[in-house]
Amino acid sequence: MRKSHLRIIFSAVFLCAGINTSAAAAEPGVYLYNWFGLIAPQTPKEFEREAGVRIHMDAFDSAEIMQSKVMAGRTGYDVVVATSNVLPGLIQAGVLQPLDRSQLDNLSHIDPDILAQLAVNDPGNRYAVPYLWGTTGIGYDVDKVKAALGDDAPVDSWDLIFKEENISKLQSCGVAMLDSSSEIISIALHYLGLPSNSRNPDDYQKAQELLLKIRPYIVYFDSSKIDTDLADGNICAVVGWANGALAAQALNEKSNTGRRITYSLPREGALVWSENLVVLKDAPHPREAMAFINYMMRPEVIAKTSNHTLYPNANKDAAEFVEQKLRDNPWIYPDKKTVATLVPLEPLPLKLERIRTRVWTKVKSSI
Structure with missing residues (x-):
């Protein structure tokens, strides 16, 4: 991944x-x-x-x-x-x-x-x-997110991304996600209170509805450039990997840009792989x-x-x-307390993999 x-x-x-x-x-x-x-x-x-x-x-x-x-x-x-x-x-x-x-x-x-x-x-x-x-969580620019949502921005929650009232305000500074159907859809399912590796086909329809609702506010899905763009200030929030946020933070500190990049493992639980x-x-x-x-x-x-x-x-x-x-x-x-909240990725039967792929294709292609 x-x-x-x-x-x-x-x-x-x-x-x-x-x-x-x-x-x-x-x-x-x-x-x-x-x-x-x-x-x-x-x-x-x-x-x-x-x-x-x-x-x-x-x-x-x-x-x-x-x-x-x-x-x-x-x-x-x-x-x-x-x-x-x-x-x-x-x-x-x-x-x-x-x-x-x-x-x-x-x-x-x-x-x-x-x-x-x-x-x-x-x-x-x-x-x-x-x-x-x-882990897969949320990397973000502290000051840009605060400017868009205020001091009480829910940076410790998936609400930052999945609540339309929040992500719509972040649209001006840019939100991006990994191009990973298994990770993003599992996170969406977990956020909805459903099994993150659900075996119920109907659950994937619910995840699709959630993702389509926030799709207009997502700049792109790409696993290769989200953290570089976060470091450069081209976007202000990503659903991405911990090491990418750390690298973006280190680059900004070295370049003395003044941008503050940090990473959150949402309290509802982040993915571990x-x-x-x-x-x-x-x-x-x-x-x-x-x-x-x-x-x-x-x-x-x-x-x-x-x-x-x-x-x-x-x-x-x-x-x-x-x-x-x-x-x-x-x-x-x-720490151990946080590790206890992490959600592992699990394999799906082929039928559900196909359903997940169709959901992902629809979400990515929708504007």
Whole structure:
């Protein structure tokens, strides 16, 4: 679901380059399909120097794109970064191969609580290794929101976005959302007091009605630029990821723009998700793939990616290598009370996935 915000150039190089399937079969290495920039830039080269194995990278900017490509098969990829709620579909489709634990001695570093949570989508933890995790909430410009709504703006509530009386007043400074059907529709359902991963088709009609009501006030849906635009002052509120708001805040502080960017985990509950490393069943280089995953589970290695992406990792022994300002930030590492309010994304049956996709298409295309 994710990218390293404000570091797009690095990732775009790999996206544009793409991976040639026949070349992947012929040239040794690890072919990685990952979110934009969701790895420390020095890590591929460091792995190559140590293991003598080159990392070839390609990037995506939505879980739906990744899922459809992987489901089609013959991608040439070895390792894919998959969001937890899409794992059951990939497992059921038979496109993943079980982990070879004999090659993964660094699994001992993974937080057992996170493994237990992941087991809901990957029973027995047979196919996926937890990589990074994070939340989806509200990033906003403090002064612009206050100017539009006053000092009592409901910044700690989804009311800021879903009440027409509020979002209509924010239209002048701009509101944007992630282009993610699973996240936005789950949030809408949760806001309505319905199960965020509802199995009732009628609930999706209610979510559609809510989103269509506020649609005229949303500038755009885009996962790749919302936080850059928030940092630049082009918009004043986003439904987005915590690390993006943190990056926007840091950029403004460094540039001394005077803009105050912050992030809210709404009191009603925000989304929590994880990204995971998996190996495709038709991976051209499975042994090298396992070696790469094992390398990424080293505490000092994964900490570099956390420091770069501003996402917490699933490694219980990596804290000492993570920058203190990141460890101490409640947006990134929320306290236990807040964690208890977080709502996980879960997989949906195919029929409901199709309904959700239709709802999302209608919402995005409506003006």
